[in-house]
Amino acid sequence: DAGVTQSPTHLIKTRGQQVTLRCSPKSGHDTVSWYQQALGQGPQFIFQYYEEEERQRGNFPDRFSGHQFPNYSSELNVNALLLGDSALYLCASSSVEAYEQYFGPGTRLTVT
Amino acid sequence: EDQVTQSPEALRLQEGESSSLNCSYTVSGLRGLFWYRQDPGKGPEFLFTLYSAGEEKEKERLKATLTKKESFLHITAPKPEDSATYLCAVQGGNDMRFGAGTRLTVKP
16 A cells, blocks of 8 residues: 655755645545645644645745645645745645545755 | 644653653644654654543554643653654644654663
8 A cells, every 4th residue: 555655855946946846645545735844843734635626724925836636646836946945845645534644755855 | 823832852761761752732623633753854654643632542662642731642661763753733623733843862
């Protein structure tokens, strides 16, 4: 049973560029959430997708956007990258019927 | 606003020395409290969900308990492989809110 997968593993971008991160949920899950985790901090909620719609959003600017596809996979897009966007980006999947979220290995984004 | 505070920030134990990690929370309408384990550079690994005060869950050397204002993660006779950061999170009416974690080191 495949767990949550994310790509790429690592990414280095320059300030002002745009980036797209990808996530495939655990088999049987239909809900995808994205988190940003700075070093030494807990994950911070960015947004959640269900049925291809953004269902909830955390306190992140509009530079952060997402998409969910019919097969439940998801993308996180960040425009106009800032140095402060450097972090581990985590994708978590769950079933709409349960609250437990299962995390992927994350994408380490470095903005220079 | 929902808040989660974990203590201590870091904990160093000798192998076999039992201890507890604390998670204090304020949330409107608790739908679940979650414990995760996170190894460096990796995604959090799900451990437990607790739904109501008085509930307890166990897995190997770990036991999680819940009251109306806090949760404890008890570690009995820890081994070096238990070294990790342990994260607590609450699900209220909105998003899942995480604490900053407790970094546990178990020395042989």
